[in-house]
Amino acid sequence: ALGFLSRHEDSLGGTHLLAFFWAPFLLIHLGGQDTITAFSIEDNNLWLRHLLNLVVQVALALYVFWRSIGEHNMHLLAPGIFLFVSGIIKYVERTIALMYGGLENMRNSIGDLEEFEVRPYPDYSGYSGIVRCALLSALYVRHVFAGSTIFQTGPISKRMHFNACQGRYSKLEMRKLLEVELGIMYGDLYTKAMVLRTRSGTIFRCISQVSTVIALVLFFLASSSNKQQGRYSRADVAITYVLFVGGIFLDICAVFILMTSPWTWDRLKGYNNVLGRVSWYFLSSNIGWTESRPLWSNSMGRYSLLRWLEGSSNSSDQPRLSGSCKQLIKMMAEKMMGLVCSTSSKKGKLFWLSTLLDTKYTQVDSEVMDNVVQFICDLVREIRHHTAAGRGTVSWPCLGEVLLSKLKVEIKVEFAHAIVRLHVFTELHLTRRSSSYGREISEEATKLAEVCRKLSNYMMYLLAVHPEVLPVTGKFDDVTLPSDRLISALGPDDEYGIQPCYDTLKNIRDMWILFLAYAAG
Incomplete structure (x- = not known):
């Protein structure tokens, strides 16, 4: 889309005057949702490639905006700048999250967690106690994922309370503790959780959200002025508002997701009991990490x-299939494989079929x-x-x-x-x-x-x-x-x-x- 806009900014100028204004929206959505940054661990390991994409796509979006801005649409310069601020911040968030989630960088990024070390609590009973224990062991679990053995974690392992070994937790509670620990680790690897729970990440996220709202207000004032009325097609204006509403809606969802984070609950409980109770309500409800629902696929x-x-x-x-049906498929596959390979290699060539059936x-x-x-x-x-x-x-x-x-x-x-x-x-x-x-x-x-x-x-x-x-x-x-x-x-x-x-x-x-x-x- 950015490439198309960069090639057709002149031709679009006569028919779709707002097309260039959509370039920063692409950056916002390239930054991705808070719930997913990587599809697999390989995405994290290739974070430098995503950094290259960030530089190229931001440069291309700026190029499109710079080539298309002129005296006739200078009123869109201010909202465009705020949109670029929001889009660049979100794209940088995703790239940093990928970097933190890379296995080779996981050990180096562990020190960033020490600023948010969980305070020990006297009471670890109930589901809230399980969540607290999982937070207390998060740094230890991250060390294990980074490749450290139990004996290499040193003093970090001493922070973890082996409640099950002390008879404090039942087997069912230990299973839930494991789910919460892996849920926290999943957030560190595949979402923006680790970036957003840092102080700088929270500040920049607030700047991004405020910038989007300011851009919407400025665009509304600019497009509704008497001088600009009738200049843009209704379809282009509608598309622009849809993009604004979509971006703000994702920001609202991000706030709810952040409120369901165990880390947010731990921080808010230390500063404000009212906000702490609100966060725990979201965390323990059906939209969060409810105690009764498994936090993983629960299949093997x-x-x-x-x-x-x-x-x-x-x-x-x-x-999955009846025995006769599988035998028929096997026989047909063996006949086909017999035409292209020897009998000795037939078994190995057909093994992939077994993994499917x-x-x-x-x-x-x-x-x-x-x-x-x-x-x-x-x-x-x-x-x-x-x-x-x-x-x-x-x-x-x-x-x-x-x-x-x-x-x-x-x-x-x-x-x-x-x-x-x-x-x-x-x-x-x-x-x-x-x-x-x-x-x-x-x-x-x-x-x-x-x-x-x-x-x-x-x-x-x-x-x-x-x-x-x-x-x-x-x-x-x-x-x-x-x-x-x-x-x-x-x-x-x-x-x-x-x-x-x-x-x-x-x-x-x-x-x-x-x-x-x-x-x-």
Whole structure:
């Protein structure tokens, strides 16, 4: 649009006299909404490219405005200047937010948060206490995202209150604490939150909003004067007012979004109780971060390798497509691939089809979350009491020495191999021994077996669909084997002599959670 205006400013002058005046509006909307600055983490890492876009597009907009302004429309100079102030500020906000959200700059920008360090509170009970605890740990969480380990955070980690390990928070409250912490981190990475909660960011945002209102008033006075009446077409005037109203509406929404921020609530509660209560009302209502609504998608991907290798489902879940339909698609794809590739490479070439047909998503239930939270809290408690797993206090006696020794070697060599081996072992163990856990604990064993299967399928989903988030090398089909070799790699039907019991399920669950924690790191 800016390029079009720069090429046609002369021809537009006779028919659309207000067209050049729309250039600064483009800058306002190029600055984006407060709720999104990046679509992915790569956008943050490429913030210098956005900075280049900022310089070029601002220069082009100024060029269009300068070439088109003249004696006949000097009355638009003042509102145009105020619009440029608003547009440049918003565009700069977005660029700085992208810079702060870049992984390489995250560690350097951590110091900017120390100015807004959250004051400790004596009471951490209730949902407000959970939000306060999340704010208190925000700097620590940002260090973790920046690549620091728990032991490298030093004194920062001491500010964080491990309420769960002290028995202060229940499992449900710990899950909500995790949601709020990740919600704060999401705002730092993908929105303008980190810029707007700084003192300078707040001041410039106020200047931007006031400039837009002043520009609207000046344009109204200029366009409604007797000298200018009838000079502009009604359509162009209407479009200009729509642009003004749209920009001001976004500013009003930005104020509401800012009021729903936990950081705003923390600041206002320290200065004015009335504003603090208003902010908490917005924060805890349905338009904000209500306690009852999950603050994330609350879903997890699931992929079973044996569905693809064996052509059937070993899980109790129903696949997306019927078995006959999937078999027909597989057969047609194999026929087509057989015309262009050899039989040996057919399996790898068709793996992408499996990720489409066999991948599904399911809700993360309380059983999975409670097991993960409880295990992590127990592990943290052991670390704090100097009995970390690395010192040999955690063991899996029910998994057998043969399986553990192979997993230990594969984790050091290639983590993907360990995931595949444990995944197939879990699927075969749960399938072959599904009716061997005894009636007295059948309900508990069924729940725990489902947790093991979900964690197993989730790790396989990450490996198959999103290997870039795991510490693995190469492609996934490089570590998969044909069906008979992969299943036989686990040994005979006795599965390394591992007996089906409730403790075996617990060991499988704990091993998967450790895999999950290792991948998260």
